[in-house]
Amino acid sequence: xxxxxxxxxxxxxxxxxxxTGGLGDVGGSLPKAIKAMGHDxxxxxxxxxxxxxxxxxxxxxxxxxxxxxxxxGAIPCGVFRSHLPNSDVPIYFIAQWHLFKRDNIYGYWDDAxxxxxxxxxxxxxxxxxxxxxxxxxxxxxxxxxxxxxxxTAGANDPFFANxxxxxxxxxxxxxxxxxxxxxxxxxxLTHALTEEPYGEVNLMGRGIYHAxxxxxxxxxxxxxIMTKEGGxxxxxxxxxxAYDLHGILNGLDYDEWDAASDKNLxxxxxxxxxxxxxxxxxxxxxxxGLPQRDNIPLLAMVSRLxxxxxxxxxxxxxxxxxxxxxxxxxxxxxxxxxxxxxxxxAQLARYHQEKMTAVLAYEADLAPLIYAGSDMFLMPxxxxxxxxxxxxxxxxxxxxxxRATGGLADTVQEPVTGFVxxxxxxxxxxxxxxxxxxxxxxxxxxxxxxxxxxxxxDFSWERxxxxxxxxxxxxxxxxxxxxxxxx
Numbered sequence: 136x137x138x139x140x141x142x143x144x145x146x147x148x149x150x151x152x153x154x155t156g157g158l159g160d161v162g163g164s165l166p167k168a169i170k171a172m173g174h175d176x177x178x179x180x181x182x183x184x185x186x187x188x189x190x191x192x193x194x195x196x197x198x199x200x201x202x203x204x205x206x207x208g209a210i211p212c213g214v215f216r217s218h219l220p221n222s223d224v225p226i227y228f229i230a231q232w233h234l235f236k237r238d239n240i241y242g243y244w245d246d247a248x249x250x251x252x253x254x255x256x257x258x259x260x261x262x263x264x265x266x267x268x269x270x271x272x273x274x275x276x277x278x279x280x281x282x283x284x285x286x287t288a289g290a291n292d293p294f295f296a297n298x299x300x301x302x303x304x305x306x307x308x309x310x311x312x313x314x315x316x317x318x319x320x321x322x323x324l325t326h327a328l329t330e331e332p333y334g335e336v337n338l339m340g341r342g343i344y345h346a347x348x349x350x351x352x353x354x355x356x357x358x359x360i361m362t363k364e365g366g367x368x369x370x371x372x373x374x375x376x377a378y379d380l381h382g383i384l385n386g387l388d389y390d391e392w393d394a395a396s397d398k399n400l401x402x403x404x405x406x407x408x409x410x411x412x413x414x415x416x417x418x419x420x421x422x423x424g425l426p427q428r429d430n431i432p433l434l435a436m437v438s439r440l441x442x443x444x445x446x447x448x449x450x451x452x453x454x455x456x457x458x459x460x461x462x463x464x465x466x467x468x469x470x471x472x473x474x475x476x477x478x479x480x481a482q483l484a485r486y487h488q489e490k491m492t493a494v495l496a497y498e499a500d501l502a503p504l505i506y507a508g509s510d511m512f513l514m515p516x517x518x519x520x521x522x523x524x525x526x527x528x529x530x531x532x533x534x535x536x537x538r539a540t541g542g543l544a545d546t547v548q549e550p551v552t553g554f555v556x557x558x559x560x561x562x563x564x565x566x567x568x569x570x571x572x573x574x575x576x577x578x579x580x581x582x583x584x585x586x587x588x589x590x591x592x593d594f595s596w597e598r599x600x601x602x603x604x605x606x607x608x609x610x611x612x613x614x615x616x617x618x619x620x621x622x
Contacts, residue, residue: 139174140174140270140607140608140611141175142169142269142271142272143257143270143271144162144177144179145178145253145254145271145272145281146162146178146179146275147253147275148240149180149219150163151191152180152186152191152228153180153240155240157352157520157521158274158305158306160385160388161303161385163388164388164596165596165599165600166178166222166224167221167224168596168597168600169600169603170222170224171597172600174607176224177224177225177268178219178227179226179227179228179229179260180228180253181229181235181250182228182230182235182236183236183240184238187232187235187236191217193217193218194215194216194217195216196214197213197215199213200212200213201213201256201259201263202259203256203259204259205320205322206319206322207320210252212229213231214227214260215230216228221390229257234248234253235249247312247313247338248317248320250278251320253277253278254278254280254281255281255321258271258281258285258295269607269611269616270607270610271285271301272301272303272603273300274303275303275305275306275309276310276311276342277338279302279345280317282342282345282346283321283323283325283345284321285298286345286346287323288324297614299347299348299611299616300346300610301348301350301606301610302348303349303351304351304352305351305520306520307360307365307366309339310339310369311339312335312336312338313338314334315327315334315336318336328340328344329371329372330368330369330371337369340369343372347610348606349380350382350383351380351383351520352382352384352542353385353520353521353541353542353544353545353546354381354382354545355382355541355544355545356519358382359541360373361373361374361377379613382545383603384598384602385521385523385526386595386596386597386598387526387530387594387595388596392527392530392531393530394411394507394530394531397507399501399504400415401415401418401504402414402418404532406532406591409586409587411507412507415508416507416508416509416510417429419433419504419505419507419509420433420465422501423467423494425489426465431463431464431465432510432571433466433508433509433510434456434510434568435466435467435468435469436449436470436512436513436514437468437469437512438469439470440470440471440473440476440477440480441472441476443518444515445514445515445516445559447517449513449515451561452568453483453491454483454487456568457491458487461569461572465491466491466492467492467505467509468480469494469498469501469505470495471495471496477493477495480493481493503531506530506531506533509528510575511533511535511568511575512524512525512528512534513537514535514536514538514543515537515556516538516543518541519538519540519541519542519543520542521542522546525543525546525553526594528589529546529547529552529553529594530589530594532586534552534553534571534575534582535547535554535589536553536568537553537555537556538555538556538563539555539556539557546594549570550574550581551588554567554568554571
């Protein structure tokens, strides 16, 4: 095992305390895997309304007050403390009623100031605790202010001077733009980046520019964001940092997603005995109001209904599928999102009432049953930094049909664990669906091999943590805090 590192981990979302997507999943799982490797990792996030209102009973207030220095004067805040569930990883919550005790996590005019304050408060917490981190690990634009401060004003701070940073990009498209006055608020004097219009700060760009090391949540996504098509306006900056840019695939929480113990399933099953899948399939069909048939493929999608998820090429393909152009089949979609896509699926479901169901709602207990009862899982994403659905689907024996982008390209291989198409158009998706249905119908032994290979693939957080440990070591060596060694 490598030397113990002290890692300060900052995130706007940490499951189960706050989660709107993959950022929260990573925050709730990765620190536990890093802790298991023998490192002292401490997580910090804002105390949102659900924390302040006592939704989580194991959270206690610390007898300290932080006085966070800003251009508007010192602003006081409190701190709560708890642990990540089923672990001894400490998590701290920055409590400031005016900034974080609100109905939603995001969506306010002062979001940039809210998260700049959070970033500064998290660093102040480490100082007050007299716990000097070896690495500060920040995630997405919300915590980029911490990296920016450490690289500028913090460089002259005796406590934080020469502290290396790791910056993880989960979604490059959301960049955190703000007025240049934000730097006055943070006490920072610096120059503008080429990517920043006059008088404007781009926090995502700042994190990329100032961090010691940068990574994304899959190797392919790391390459895609250095292109004009995938770089969201920051491709030039990312190419400039190419030597320090790495891709580390997200993992899956195997304690949470386990078909042998999932209480949302009507019958447990494992890779050694798949008979329970048939019972889950029939339960799923009954719940959806579909005919309980065993001899036709049941395709599924569980997703946010947005253009990123490839829904612009879905409508005609599902219509063809339900019309029997590739034989009889059933389809279910679960999710909410943009009105145009909800209407599309609702209209298709009305037209194909005996073959398709659209559940346009958030039903967390239904999702595991869909993974466990479906034969194929669709993810035709336009782009996908990592993707979680395909990992869960494979774990539960539902064969993924995906577009070769981002983490989907890194996790699904045809014909080993699923079916893959490359061009973002209806024809390519339709051909991939036809290939999957053909194997399902005519070659059951090969189909079961694809299922079991996916179920036994290693996408654990333990595997991901090894990559982050290397990144921490490289960051420390890059900062000159110890001799660089080959690992």
